[in-house]
Amino acid sequence: MNEKDLTIAEENLPSNLFILPVGPTPVFPGLLTHLMFTDDQDKKIVNQAMLHGNNIGLILSKSIEETETYNEGNLYEIGTVAKIVKKIKLPDGGIHIFISTTKRFKVDKFLESGEYTIAEVTYIDDEPFDDAELIPWTRQLFFEVKNLSESDPMLSEQLKLNMVNIQDPGKLSDFLASSLDMDGDDQQDLLECLNIRERIEKLLVYIKNEQEISKIQKNILNKVNTRVEKNQREYFLRQELKTIQNELGVSSNPKQQVIDKLRLDIKKVFKYFTKEVQEKVVDEMNKLNGIEMASPEFNISRSYIENIVSLPWAPATKRDYSITSARKILNRDHYGMKDVKERILEFLAVRQLANSDKGAIVCLVGAPGVGKTSIGKSIANALKKEYFRFSVGGMKDESEIKGHRRTYVGAIPGKIVKGLQVCKTNDPVFLIDEIDKMGQSYQGDPASALLEVLDPEQNINFRDNYLDLPFDLSRVLFIATANSLNGIPEPLLDRMELIEVGGYTSEEKVQIGKKYLVPKSLEANGLTKKDIKFTPVILKKIAEEYSREAGVRNFEKNIKKIERKLAVKLLENPEMEKPVKIDNDMLNEYLGIPYFTEETKIVADKPGMAVGLAWTSMGGDTLAIEAQASKGTGNLKLTGQLGDVMQESIKIAYTYLKCHCSELRIDYNWFETHDVHLHVPEGAIKKDGPSAGVTMTTALFSLITNQVMMKNTAMTGEISLMGKVMPIGGLKEKVLAAQRNRIKVIIIPHENKRDLDKLDETVTKGIEFHTVSDVSEVLKIVFPNDSDSVRPVVVEDKTKNKEQIELISKAVSIAVKEAING
Numbered sequence: 001m002n003e004k005d006l007t008i009a010e011e012n013l014p015s016n017l018f019i020l021p022v023g024p025t026p027v028f029p030g031l032l033t034h035l036m037f038t039d040d041q042d043k044k045i046v047n048q049a050m051l052h053g054n055n056i057g058l059i060l061s062k063s064i065e066e067t068e069t070y071n072e073g074n075l076y077e078i079g080t081v082a083k084i085v086k087k088i089k090l091p092d093g094g095i096h097i098f099i100s101t102t103k104r105f106k107v108d109k110f111l112e113s114g115e116y117t118i119a120e121v122t123y124i125d126d127e128p129f130d131d132a133e134l135i136p137w138t139r140q141l142f143f144e145v146k147n148l149s150e151s152d153p154m155l156s157e158q159l160k161l162n163m164v165n166i167q168d169p170g171k172l173s174d175f176l177a178s179s180l181d182m183d184g185d186d187q188q189d190l191l192e193c194l195n196i197r198e199r200i201e202k203l204l205v206y207i208k209n210e211q212e213i214s215k216i217q218k219n220i221l222n223k224v225n226t227r228v229e230k231n232q233r234e235y236f237l238r239q240e241l242k243t244i245q246n247e248l249g250v251s252s253n254p255k256q257q258v259i260d261k262l263r264l265d266i267k268k269v270f271k272y273f274t275k276e277v278q279e280k281v282v283d284e285m286n287k288l289n290g291i292e293m294a295s296p297e298f299n300i301s302r303s304y305i306e307n308i309v310s311l312p313w314a315p316a317t318k319r320d321y322s323i324t325s326a327r328k329i330l331n332r333d334h335y336g337m338k339d340v341k342e343r344i345l346e347f348l349a350v351r352q353l354a355n356s357d358k359g360a361i362v363c364l365v366g367a368p369g370v371g372k373t374s375i376g377k378s379i380a381n382a383l384k385k386e387y388f389r390f391s392v393g394g395m396k397d398e399s400e401i402k403g404h405r406r407t408y409v410g411a412i413p414g415k416i417v418k419g420l421q422v423c424k425t426n427d428p429v430f431l432i433d434e435i436d437k438m439g440q441s442y443q444g445d446p447a448s449a450l451l452e453v454l455d456p457e458q459n460i461n462f463r464d465n466y467l468d469l470p471f472d473l474s475r476v477l478f479i480a481t482a483n484s485l486n487g488i489p490e491p492l493l494d495r496m497e498l499i500e501v502g503g504y505t506s507e508e509k510v511q512i513g514k515k516y517l518v519p520k521s522l523e524a525n526g527l528t529k530k531d532i533k534f535t536p537v538i539l540k541k542i543a544e545e546y547s548r549e550a551g552v553r554n555f556e557k558n559i560k561k562i563e564r565k566l567a568v569k570l571l572e573n574p575e576m577e578k579p580v581k582i583d584n585d586m587l588n589e590y591l592g593i594p595y596f597t598e599e600t601k602i603v604a605d606k607p608g609m610a611v612g613l614a615w616t617s618m619g620g621d622t623l624a625i626e627a628q629a630s631k632g633t634g635n636l637k638l639t640g641q642l643g644d645v646m647q648e649s650i651k652i653a654y655t656y657l658k659c660h661c662s663e664l665r666i667d668y669n670w671f672e673t674h675d676v677h678l679h680v681p682e683g684a685i686k687k688d689g690p691s692a693g694v695t696m697t698t699a700l701f702s703l704i705t706n707q708v709m710m711k712n713t714a715m716t717g718e719i720s721l722m723g724k725v726m727p728i729g730g731l732k733e734k735v736l737a738a739q740r741n742r743i744k745v746i747i748i749p750h751e752n753k754r755d756l757d758k759l760d761e762t763v764t765k766g767i768e769f770h771t772v773s774d775v776s777e778v779l780k781i782v783f784p785n786d787s788d789s790v791r792p793v794v795v796e797d798k799t800k801n802k803e804q805i806e807l808i809s810k811a812v813s814i815a816v817k818e819a820i821n822g
Helices: 003-011 040-051 130-151 158-164 169-179 185-194 196-225 233-248 253-273 275-289 294-307 321-331 340-352 374-385 414-424 446-453 507-524 534-543 554-573 584-591 644-659 670-671 693-705 731-740 750-758 775-782 799-819
Strands: 016-022 032-037 055-060 078-089 096-113 118-124 358-365 386-390 431-435 477-482 497-501 611-617 619-631 636-639 674-679 713-715 745-749 768-772
Touching: 016 040, 016 096, 016 374, 016 750, 032 040, 040 055, 040 078, 040 096, 055 096, 055 185, 078 118, 078 185, 130 169, 158 414, 169 196, 185 196, 253 275, 253 294, 275 745, 321 340, 321 374, 340 358, 340 374, 340 497, 358 374, 374 386, 374 431, 374 446, 374 477, 386 414, 386 670, 386 745, 507 554, 534 554, 534 584, 554 584, 554 775, 611 693, 611 731, 619 693, 619 731, 636 644, 636 775, 644 693, 644 799, 674 693, 693 775, 713 775, 731 750, 745 750, 768 775
Parallel strands: 016 055, 358 477, 358 497, 386 431, 431 477, 611 713, 636 674, 713 745, 745 768
Antiparallel strands: 016 118, 032 096, 055 078, 078 096, 096 118, 611 619, 619 674
């Protein structure tokens, strides 16, 4: 800024200024400098000043550390007006402003302005001076600064060069006053001094004092150097520090310095402690005073006090949030998930209407890669709260949750306390990942430790084993994530509010890839939209033929794999035409032969086969059931790593068919003359659950009657011994699995119709649903050609049955008599 621009700027200065307190030193006029602010009130004042002409008044505060708010009582009357040239937002939420200071001003009075400090001011100039009179003073100032720079390395060559270029004595004195390491009060005295000669005189006095101090430092250094050897650098540094401290009258006792620092930290938060915590801290400090610093107990006690002090004991400020902004954040961060978003918004709306800042416990359940963790982060952003994530997957030691007792060597607090120390607030959002994968060992049960943490009635006085002091967790919002509810203990599950996060359709994956995954992966791989292009058709092909899953993790991996391979080609062939449009040939080249094709589709094309739908912790899946019969005596063999519940379902299906031979037109003798082997493929994978009951029945019926079930059909449902079809869970995931396998007809229990009605049209599109209440309805649907003309009615041999009943009655009578006599 040249002198002409400065003159114009000064003529346009307002009579009222927004006042921004500064410290620890004032700002002088005639400088182009910068300031940083992190306080919310300071940032608001800067923003208001920029809205009203970019002029702002900078005044030194008399006691920054002793007051909580600034007012006219703790501000000096003389300050400097500055023009805000540029503002930069910092990553930590603060701001960095560049200013051009122009002139001194005096506060006439402070105006009523609500939360901002505004003052009516009068601009003041330096007193008139005689150039000839100030020449010797200026030269002497140059001379003394030069002498000081020879002994003080802090005065750089750049400083001396700037001095030479400043011709005006007033601006020169202001520049030096701002550059020297002076106390804030001394600099304010120079700022208020309007007589340039007096100002230069005060500067000369200060410089002379600095020269004397520099001489003393040299003498100290010489005394120390005569007592040490050249190879004893560490000893030299310690002696120099000790000598300086003796000269300044500062204590050199390291133990006392540690204790003084702890006392200062405790003083800041002592009023927020409960009575129990106050007594414990006082006792621990008294104990620390009596321990030698070399003793291991000293560091143990010191760490304990530091962990107490570092917790956020002070009440957290209440955050204001709106449902509208929360909805925008959820829609911005996630595509689809309509039901999940509505459920989260309902949860937030209730908290807002109830004006409650109490914590809660939410559990997001869904397959891997569907966005559970990112939803938790979005909730934290919507609530404007700090976010802390830790995983409990594979955790077997409850001490990781609640900390180790102080009696153990190397004891530390648990994850909960560590999270609070990191967030520095007592109302953060805690994301507990993989809560269904905790283990147990001789070291304790982490799930049981979480009971206290997640119980609203208990966590108001949560006690970490290390601290053994109560801390209120009732304002913490806990969000847990799980792939399945099976691994979560019932008492823990009872404390959480469940929100199911479903999988994605192929169309949803295409939109997610287009809006989120492709831009993110392009940036990660150093590419841009000008280098590569994915069409919706190609994205759908990747999702359906290479990444059949409930989530989008493999989908994203395949996209990144294509981009990495293309990055190599672009570097090797700079002349390639851009953007490179990915086509089918490139997919085969970069990703190989598709994993999922028409040939890999699960079908039931032979008697004894049936297609079912299953739910796993990885999402929905299609299940093939195979049954074969051989001559035998009616034995039933099961393979495929089947769990107890699934084995029971097969036995129920087998018994049902035997008991309903007449209605189903089955020859009863078939069961007595054949052994049945039922297998569920992918034998290395454990399988369990009751929802394959109707599929087992269909496979056995197909085997016995030598029929093939209807093509492109799948089913799910539990059966009872009487043939009733009972409801199942995970309907959406199962329907998505059917879509991926190109199933056209799905049979579900009638009681699941309410779940079917809740599904989006994108999930059910192109699929015909049948709701059934009895197994006989299932068989009629999957075997539409099963009729009397195809398979004759089997007449039940009542004589044979009568003989069997008589034999059984006689055997029972004999057994009863023997029991009575025995």
